[in-house]
Each structure stands twice: as structure tokens, then as C-alpha cells.
Amino acid sequence: MNSTYPPEYTRWWVEFYYQKFEIDEHVLIPRLETESLVREAIRYFRSEEVDTLIDIGTGSGIIPLSILSAVEIPEVFAIDLSPEALVIARKNAENQGKNIDFLESDLLSVFLNEHLGETKHALSLQGKNILIVTNLPYIKQDDWENMSTDTIHEPKLALFGGPFTGFELYEKLFAQIDVFVAKYTPKKLTILAEMWDDQTEIAWKILGKYGWEFSFFADLRGIERFMKIHIR
Numbered sequence: 001m002n003s004t005y006p007p008e009y010t011r012w013w014v015e016f017y018y019q020k021f022e023i024d025e026h027v028l029i030p031r032l033e034t035e036s037l038v039r040e041a042i043r044y045f046r047s048e049e050v051d052t053l054i055d056i057g058t059g060s061g062i063i064p065l066s067i068l069s070a071v072e073i074p075e076v077f078a079i080d081l082s083p084e085a086l087v088i089a090r091k092n093a094e095n096q097g098k099n100i101d102f103l104e105s106d107l108l109s110v111f112l113n114e115h116l117g118e119t120k121h122a123l124s125l126q127g128k129n130i131l132i133v134t135n136l137p138y139i140k141q142d143d144w145e146n147m148s149t150d151t152i153h154e155p156k157l158a159l160f161g162g163p164f165t166g167f168e169l170y171e172k173l174f175a176q177i178d179v180f181v182a183k184y185t186p187k188k189l190t191i192l193a194e195m196w197d198d199q200t201e202i203a204w205k206i207l208g209k210y211g212w213e214f215s216f217f218a219d220l221r222g223i224e225r226f227m228k229i230h231i232r
């Protein structure tokens with residue numbers, strides 16, 4: 001297979017939502033579509049009271065840092081399973097002088113861990129107004145095998161969502177959310193999330209089981225590929 005090495009990985013930076021971000025081969029190259037998720041989050045911050053932002057699968061940190069370029073947020077957590085990605089995200093936060101609490105964790109596990117006990121994270125989340133933003137990997141095995149040739153240089157951990165639907169990580173997150181709500185009883189909890197444009201049907205099916213209020217919204221090309229879920 002002839003593959004093109006992405007120029008972003010040789011010049012080590014990209015522009016996203018009017019700012020420059022450092023990147024390397026351990027993080028996804030930010031996609032323009034994700035700016036629609038950022039815009040929706042900024043709209044949300046301007047219309048609702050929010051105490052805490054949690055970004056899950058932060059990669060280079062583009063989502064929380066772009067939101068922070070437009071609004072002030074008392075408390076921001078950014079999670080990734082990849083320690084290498086967190087190094088880049090921390091660098092970007094430092095370059096932009098922004099204060100984010102970066103956590104290495106499998107989705108929300110760090111907040112659900114029994115040993116967390118009385119730590120500052122656990123205490124600070126109780127009863128808060130929380131917004132979760134996330135662009136989790138959502139590509140399934142078959143699609144992965146037929147992806148564009150430059151994508152093979154991006155980390156598989158950043159793209160591959162599971163073997164059958166690609167929606168498996170979102171399913172795991174939703175199961176964790178139930179536990180999170182029971183543990184922290186947030187006053188308000190909303191999730192804004194990016195998915196693949198052919199996943200609305202599976203999203204309907206899975207979200208329908210939880211009894212949460214949800215809708216979908218589109219990117220700038222009019223393609224519905226984001227979920228807005230009101231948990232409480």
C-alpha cells in the first residue's frame with residue numbers, strides 16, 4: 001500500500017479553532033469537523049451555568065483548550081488513556097497558559113475508582129453542573145481496513161472504537177455514566193459527543209435504553225454526527 005506520511009507529523013503543529021497546537025504521532029491530527037463540537041460547547045457555556053468541564057479522550061487537548069479560548073471555566077479535567085498523548089496535551093496547555101487537570105484514565109474510571117475516596121477530584125465533583133465533551137474513537141474494524149492511506153500513521157488507539165459497530169467505547173462510557181451519576185449526583189449533566197455519520201441508528205438504539213433526553217446535531221456541511229445528551 002502506498003501511504004502518504006502526514007505533513008502535520010513532520011512540521012509538528014496544526015491550526016485548530018484559530019490557535020496553533022503542537023502534535024506528534026501519538027495524537028490524532030485534529031479534524032475540521034470537531035470545531036462544530038467546540039462551537040456547540042461554547043454556546044452551551046454561554047447559555048447554561050457550568051462548574052466543571054470534562055473532556056474524555058483529549059489527545060492533543062484541542063477541545064478543552066479551544067473552549068477555554070472563548071469562555072472561563074472554574075474547573076477543567078482532560079482524560080486520556082495514552083500517557084504520550086497527555087504529554088502533548090500538557091505542553092499545549094502550558095503554551096497557552098491554561099489550567100487543566102490532566103488525568104490518565106480509561107474513560108471515567110479515575111472518578112469511579114473506590115480508592116479515590118476523599119481526594120480532591122471526588123470532593124470537587126459532588127453536586128456540580130457538569131458538561132462532558134468527547135470525541136472518542138468510533139471507527140470499526142472493516143472501515144479501519146479500508147481507510148485512507150495517510151490515516152494508518154495515526155495512533156490506532158485514537159481511531160479504533162471496536163470490532164463490530166465502532167460504537168463500543170461510547171457504550172462503555174454510557175454504562176460508566178450511570179455509576180458516575182449515582183456517585184456524584186450532579187445537579188446537571190450534559191454530554192456533547194462526536195461520532196461517525198452512519199452511527200445515528202446505533203446511537204438511537206443504545207441511548208434509548210437509558211431513558212435520557214438526547215438529540216443529534218450537524219457539522220458545517222450539514223452532516224449529523226454529534227450527540228447532545230441530557231442526563232439530568
Ligand SMILES: C[S@@+](CC[C@H](N)C(=O)[O-])C[C@H]1O[C@@H](n2cnc3c(N)ncnc32)[C@H](O)[C@@H]1O
Pocket residue numbers: 027028029030031034056057058059060061062063079080081082085105106107135136137138157158159169
Ligand atoms: C478520536 S481521538 C480524539 C482526540 C482529540 N480529542 C481530537 O478531537 O482531536 C480519541 C482519543 O481518545 C483516546 N482514548 C482511546 N481510548 C480511550 C479510553 N478508553 N479512555 C480514555 N481515552 C481513550 C485516544 O488516546 C485519543 O487521544
